[in-house]
Amino acid sequence: MIKLLKNGIVYTPKYLGRRDILILGEKIGLVEKEINIATFPLEIETYDLTGKTVVPGFIDSHVHLTGGGGEGGYSTRTPEINLSQLIEGGITTVIGCLGTDGITRSLENLYAKAKALDEEGITTLIFTGSYAVPPVTFTGSIVKDIVLIDKVVGVGEIAISDHRSTQPTLEEIKKIASNARLGGLLSGKAGIVNFHVGAGERGIDYLFEIVLKSEIPITNLYPTHMNRNEKLLFQGIEFAKMGGYFDLTTSTSTEEGKIKTVKFLKECYENRVIDKVTLTSDGQGSLPKFDEEGKFVGLKIGEVTSLFDIVKTSVEKSYLPLEEALKTITLNPSKVLKLKTKGKVERNFDADLVILDKDFEIDGVISRGNFLMYEKKLLKRGTFET
CATH class of the missing domain: 2.30.40.10 (Urease, subunit C, domain 1)
Incomplete structure (x- = not known):
């Protein structure tokens, strides 16, 4: 019709x-x-x-379609997402990932969930891999996954600077990035590595090292959760000024966290890097809390509706014009993911x-x-x- x-x-x-x-x-x-x-x-x-x-319909490039979490034991595994949640968040394109748990959740399950959401009416893609290095894959090869599996556009989320990571070395990260790059070239896909960046002291030092001392283009490296603290934010701004994209997470467990994210988005605009910034929800991912000894003390669940909420709040506070704020959930992620008609x-x-x-x-x-x-x-x- x-x-x-x-x-x-x-x-x-x-x-x-x-x-x-x-x-x-x-x-x-x-x-x-x-x-x-x-x-x-x-x-x-x-x-x-x-x-x-x-x-434009919103693009959320970081959602745990089959659920996430599990850092507090089996009962803390978060549930999979429903179509209505995505619709209510205005999300018409979504990229699914595994996250922390690549053991009790599988890529096969993620793929099937993505196909189901496709049948129900929205556009879906996925990342191969999880937090761990070496990454879990469908075929035993990052390159093969990207080239041969229709929905796979890259690898992620690979954890760095985080106590939940497998503490990967620089050389391991380089190899993942180079394989993703090759897979992207052979398939015409994005071939990016989505990095989960924790609150560790190193931040994205590895990524700067790769950009400065290898042939891998900066646009194949895509760090997320860069609004954890000011140090990470300003690393992200520096990364953007070098030509890379970075991502801020909109789901937060507190109102204070929401206000901080909105202010950080304003900082990106004032530093003239808003064209290199994306927002993602981390929907259905767990938002765990750990005490000073690293003991799990509770969690909340990421919400996909937080994506537009941050955009709307930023505009209402006159931090950004609507057309600039909208880029972070429409045009910018379409460029990162090479979605030519989105x-x-x-x-x-x-x-x-x-x-x-x-x-x-x-x-x-x-x-x-x-x-x-x-x-x-x-x-x-x-x-x-x-």
């Missing part, structure tokens, strides 16, 4: 103003000031979006759109040309959701 969205205020994420959007199947056919359908010979569904804002409201791009009401609340979600939410009502749920 052809759909026509009329009179919405459009951000591509660049501000365009009032525009009409014609959706042809799963693609955006036209974005014009006015689209006259009087002479169209086909049946068209028309939606009047007067007073509403239309932005992240923009533009002709021939995928019809992945989020509609915001006058209060900047998520009012509608369109994924691959289909409404999954309209006027705040969920139109689609996961197969086993009640």
Whole structure:
């Protein structure tokens, strides 16, 4: 069915103003000031979006689709995500990863969950590997995983500077990055390594070492959780000024953590590196707390709805213009992941759109040309959701 969205205020994420959007199947056919359908010979569904804002569908490149956690024992393994959670967060493209637990959770399970979400209506990709080095893989080879398995776009999240990591050496990290790079070249995929960066003193020193003393491009290295503290943030800003991308995590266990993330995003904007910053939710991942002796004392679960919450709060506080804040969950991750038809409201791009009401609340979600939410009502749920 052809759909026509009329009179919405459009951000591509660049501000365009009032525009009409014609959706042809799963693609955006036209974005014009006015689209006259009087002479169209086909049946068209028309939606009047007067007073509403239309932005690209959100890309969340760090979600534990099959659940995460487990740092406090078996009972602390977090549950897998449901389709409705992603829709309510405005997420139309999601990249799944394993995280801490590559033992009781498998890549095969992650792949199957990604395929299920695809069938239910959104776009999914995954990382091979987990925290551990050497990484777990499907085929026994990082290169083969990226080249031969459709959904694998890179490796991650590989843990560094963290007490939960396998304490990898610089040479081991180099080998992972070079294999990911080769896999990307052979397949036309991103071939990135997503690094889980802990609060350890070294931060991303290994990544600077690789950039300065090897032939591996900086764009194949993608560190996340860079808002743990100020030292990591400013390492990230330095990394961005060298040409790399880095990521801030939006899920936090406290209101104080949320405020810190919003302020750090402002710092990135003021340092003119916002085009090199992404936001990810760490959805369904555990947010564990450890005491000074490293003993587990509790956890919360990452929420995918935190992704847009940080963007919205940043705009409401006048820290960033909306079009700049939107880049961090649309255009920027599409560049990191080499998603050539995602992240923009533009002709021939995928019809992945989020509609915001006058209060900047998520009012509608369109994924691959289909409404999954309209006027705040969920139109689609996961197969086993009640």
